Amino acid sequence: MSLVRRVARPMLAAMFVVGGLDQLKHPGAKAKAARPVIDRATKAGLPDDPELLVRANGVAMVGGGALLATGHVPRIASAVLAGTLVPTTLAAHPFWTESDPQTRAQQKIQFLKNLGLLGGLLLAAVDTDGRPSLAYRAHRAGESVQRTARTTKREARHATRSARREARLKAAQAKNALT
Structure with a gap:
């Protein structure tokens, strides 16, 4: 694993571990916001139990954050975190419903921050680590199977021709032995 992955994965995962622990400890206020x-x-x-x-x-x-931070199944962990981020963002930062311009601007910034995190998670989900x-x-593998099938057919044809030649040779030797 490269140094960048070793450093970047825990950095990306930290927000989710902290946020997840907060959701576990204090689900009440978040359940209220998540109701819609x-x-x-x-x-x-x-x-239908918000908490x-x-x-x-x-x-x-x-x-997912712990798995991503430690580098265990990072692609699956990233996909799980991306799945948790969508409802969290929609519930916690609906800037389009705010009427106060300052609150709307703050919610929009948080929404865009989460959108950026989602982009990072999607990149991590498709990262094959080289x-x-x-x-x-x-x-x-499909190409290899096709190549093996072609080789096998060719070798079978060669073996058939060789067996025919050998049979003709033996038949000729048997005929000569009788005469």
Whole structure:
């Protein structure tokens, strides 16, 4: 792992670990703010307990942040954190609903900060750490299978021709032995 990844991943994860712990300790105020988002989520089959959902989001943030910071399954951890960031941002920073210009500006800044974090998480989610991606490796494996199939067919043709020549030679030797 490169030095940049070793330093950048914990830096990116710190916000999520701290925010997740806060959601676990103090879900009440956040549950109140999350109510509009939770109302939409309950239509998708999630439970209608705002504090439970805020705590679950906090657990995902702490777990994903810890995994990302330590470099364990960083791509999956980044994807999980990106998934937690979307509802958090929509619930906590709806600048479009604010009427006070100063509050609106502050909420917009926080919204854009979270948007920047989301961009960093998306980059971390696709970062292969210098190794080829799964799609590339699958493509190469498919090419390898095709190459093996072609080689096997060619070798089978050669073996068939060789066996025919050998059979003709043996037949000729047997015929000569009889005469």
